[in-house]
Amino acid sequence: MKSINIRPEIETIKDEIIETRRDIHKHPELGFEVHRTAGLVAEKLKSYGLIVKTGIGKTGVVGDLVGGQPGPTIALRADMDALSLQETGDVSYKSIHDGKMHACGHDGHTAMLLGAAKVLSEKRDQIKGSVRFIFQPAEEGEGGARYMIEDGCLDGVDEIYGIHLWDYQGYGTIGIKSGPVLASADMFDITIKGIGGHGAAPQGTVDCIVVAGHLITALQTIVSRNTDPLESTVVTLGKIEGGHNFNIIADEVKMYGTARAYTEENRQLIKKRMQEILDGVAATFGAVITMDYEDGYPPTINHDSATENALKASKAIVGEGAGFPYQSMGGEDFSYYIQKIPGCFFFIGSAPEGSEPMSVPHHCSHFDIDERSLRVGASVFVELIMG
Template sequence: MINETIKKGILQYREELTALRRKLHSEPELSWEEYNTTNFVCDYLGQLGISYRRTEPTGVIATIHGGKPGKTVALRGDMDALSVEELNQALPYASKYPGKMHACGHDAHTAMLLIAAKVLNERKADLPGNVRLLFQPAEEVAEGAKAFVKQGAVDDVDNVFGIHIWSQMPTGTVSCTAGPSFASADLFKVTFKGKGGHGALPHACVDTAIVASSFVMNVQSIVSRTIDTQQPAVVTIGKMDVGTRFNVIAENAVIEGTVRCFDPEVRDHIESQLQHYADQVAALYGATAKLEYTRGTQAVINDEESAKLAQNIVHEAFGENALYHEKPTMGGEDFSDYFKKAPGCFALVGSGNPEKDTEWAHHHGKFNIDEDALVVGAELYAQYAWGYLNK
């Protein structure tokens, strides 16, 4: 299953792979603003002679056409950065742009996919099928994959594979288990309206500070008392905006939060319960409530056959000790949108190394990766494509 020439090719371009990642890290671009990154990817693919097309407004879809007939496998790497201030200023490749940082590893994903493409393209005559390369924008706002699907990214694709660098796993390990991997991630906003007035006359008002506080304190019982204890679920209140002045009873209160789970029925239940709790709490105090619930990413559920293929590749390419079983995370990933069109799986590549200070959480200002993980990810991309097309 493992192609030794692919392994040698990835190792041959190790220094270039690191240089690509560092360049991308130093020049981060936020979601839907990845214009320079898109240009860079296009220029790189063009030099390799790989056909590509730009997507709107950013992003690149490319195809390596194999020399033999066969299926088509898609490899996805996301490109966008976050509005996070880089705290690793001592690094020579730290972000050049204040308030913008590759704090989640998408710079690594793009670099790994470019080198995997380079190695696969050098062996395209032996490929029984085609490799679709998806350089996706706007993962961080859960919009890029949907846009890519609409623009034909996975049309005529038989299988799709993605990778995420993972600082919570040791460098050199890979996890790709069948079933749930990432949770669905939804957003909600509750707006309470009461009756404002002077802070000295609360009896003449309906205080939404009290209403909002009661909602926050009670809403956690949705998970603890209305959902099967065997079903993972999270309801988090992340923002409260209440009142305008210290001596004014708040007439309006706005609460924002997120919902995470794996089961569609649990997802529906939480949405309906949020409406119920908001209405009942508002009625208790004489206020009104309005719920806005936005469905974000779907849960990432790895196809069993695809996950097994990835596990076999990890075992053969990197050794038995490289296989790691990471528990499903309540984090969200828009990679799930591709599964509406084709089966596949999503793998986590460990990059945590305490000796290199790379165990910081994703989205933290000190996030960084152990660059030894880059060759693992690049080879995994390429070997998965090879393995799938040759199985």
């Protein structure tokens, strides 16, 4: 059994943290529409005596705790939004809103950070510097972090930390490393236009199904042949649609996909090679191929000194359970914060007790967490500030 040293102040409010998480879980809100959640956050932060600003980044909340001694300003961040998904698990705190669910753990992030804010507000005199608590909307796709930054949430902040509950790891572990931990997450739509015709008379047609076949194969060579095999990249075509019937040559095919990379160089390389391949295949078969490529979140690249601080705090709570170098090709808008200032984003093991890691993945309809992990995350936040 690993020895886990939950901070005693967190241990005393653990039921309150769980209650807050379940309340938010039961009332999930999407994107920027996190009105109830933001209201609850603002009310709690005010009751802890913090200076609270609402309506930051549309519906985000920022709370400032000014310590009794001089020092840096450290920001701690949680996201508040849920997903468009029907919850199928059978828990007492199941979502009461059809088609909306906290299936990524952001309910837990908000509850943990509120718990840490409560504990730290009672230690104000001992705090060297200030703590800024950032609660943002719209992490799942709309990039709420960008709007928070535009509204000044990083002004005067020296460092920022964020954590994600992570069901791919068990309770008592914390995944943390410097450098890239999450990838850029770009999206693209490709349209192939050709000339349709009778399925028995291909002469004179430009068959978009055949063109698509060549294009799919060629696009897979970007990762296998163009990028450095020691640097992770992904090109996925997730959806393809086209054609009319078995005996009709298709005059149009659409494809939808995502590209992932850990560096800006690889991100640009993928985009450039995609365009070259599209142009080449179009010329080869006489089709017209267009692409709508949309930049998503940048890669999340942790800074060395902030990672050291996060690792030290994590080790104080879970000892040897901290530090295995977790990486994923998922994307996260925390990346925008640490493009601007030093910081670290890391992963708190939260796989439900008794379940195999990976059996309850994030974004699945029966997602749940081991609620003991909330104590770990809240303790690490407190430890980061108090040392």
